[in-house]
Amino acid sequence: MATFKRRIDTSLLPVDILSYTDADFYNVAKNFIGESATELLEIQSIRGPDSLLLIADVFGILNIKCTILNPLKEKICLKSDDDAYIVKPGIKSSMDYFCELIMKKQDESMKLSRKENRRYSHINSSINSDLTITNITKSYQQQLSSSSIATVIQSPSNMCVNENYHRNFIVKSINHWCQNYSFKIPLIEGVDYHLLISSTNDMNFTARIKCGCNSKITLVKIRKNFQLSNFYKHLLSISCTTIKKSNKTVTLNNNLANNIELNVSDDGILCEIADRIKRRASCDIAKRKRIH
Numbered sequence: 001m002a003t004f005k006r007r008i009d010t011s012l013l014p015v016d017i018l019s020y021t022d023a024d025f026y027n028v029a030k031n032f033i034g035e036s037a038t039e040l041l042e043i044q045s046i047r048g049p050d051s052l053l054l055i056a057d058v059f060g061i062l063n064i065k066c067t068i069l070n071p072l073k074e075k076i077c078l079k080s081d082d083d084a085y086i087v088k089p090g091i092k093s094s095m096d097y098f099c100e101l102i103m104k105k106q107d108e109s110m111k112l113s114r115k116e117n118r119r120y121s122h123i124n125s126s127i128n129s130d131l132t133i134t135n136i137t138k139s140y141q142q143q144l145s146s147s148s149i150a151t152v153i154q155s156p157s158n159m160c161v162n163e164n165y166h167r168n169f170i171v172k173s174i175n176h177w178c179q180n181y182s183f184k185i186p187l188i189e190g191v192d193y194h195l196l197i198s199s200t201n202d203m204n205f206t207a208r209i210k211c212g213c214n215s216k217i218t219l220v221k222i223r224k225n226f227q228l229s230n231f232y233k234h235l236l237s238i239s240c241t242t243i244k245k246s247n248k249t250v251t252l253n254n255n256l257a258n259n260i261e262l263n264v265s266d267d268g269i270l271c272e273i274a275d276r277i278k279r280r281a282s283c284d285i286a287k288r289k290r291i292h
């Protein structure tokens with residue numbers, strides 16, 4: 001038997017139909033399913049596209065014996081000789097068609113928003129929200145000793161990779177590492193380390209970090225992103241003084257620092273937290289002076 005694919009043309013629907021409710025929705029419905037079938041939606045309080053699609057059988061209510069429904073039954077059903085009401089096939093098919101249109105519209109809108117998300121998720125926000133840190137083993141030391149350093153950060157593949165992208169990626173990675181491994185001491189770019197990114201052309205970037213202790217660390221790029229393992233290794237080495245230094249300046253009060261959960265999502269917050277720590281610490285010192 002030959003099958004034919006019905007063309008479902010969602011351009012027949014208003015662009016923003018999915019947000020329509022009540023009168024707006026019923027006005028559109030009328031064009032597709034007619035006045036009586038629209039009444040059927042109203043009587044069931046099906047107020048918009050979503051609730052329509054979630055109802056298993058829109059006509060199911062007609063099986064209920066209820067005098068209020070009788071005028072509507074007369075309009076949209078055929079009454080058999082033994083008083084059974086059967087929905088007119090034309091009404092049924094237009095309702096099916098309307099539902100299919102909305103379903104397809106939902107589909108299209110979902111695909112579109114996924115596409116838009118990919119296109120517009122700008123470096124800053126997307127690194128913030130979409131990064132998935134995987135393969136982080138329980139012990140960071142184990143990570144360092146293994147041959148493949150396992151901090152793999154996955155990012156959307158079609159993102160525009162430019163200097164800004166690399167800069168953001170590296171800074172965020174360092175912030176994340178600090179939050180998790182370096183005793184919650186944030187390292188601030190421009191203060192604790194300097195990031196130097198250069199490129200010979202638009203695709204070919206090199207990245208180096210000048211650590212606060214004056215050592216220079218070259219970062220290795222694996223596929224799209226620079227790996228920070230060299231820098232982390234350096235920070236944890238005996239020769240580097242950066243973490244120790246920042247430990248002293250930021251953690252003026254150990255107990256306090258332990259109680260503060262650092263949110264290293266942006267520099268402003270970091271400064272604020274550092275300020276808070278300083279303020280609280282000097283406050284504590286004043287208290288202690290009073291006690292002694």
Ligand SMILES: [Zn+2]
Pocket residue numbers: 211212213214215234235239240241242
């Ligand atoms: Zn260093």
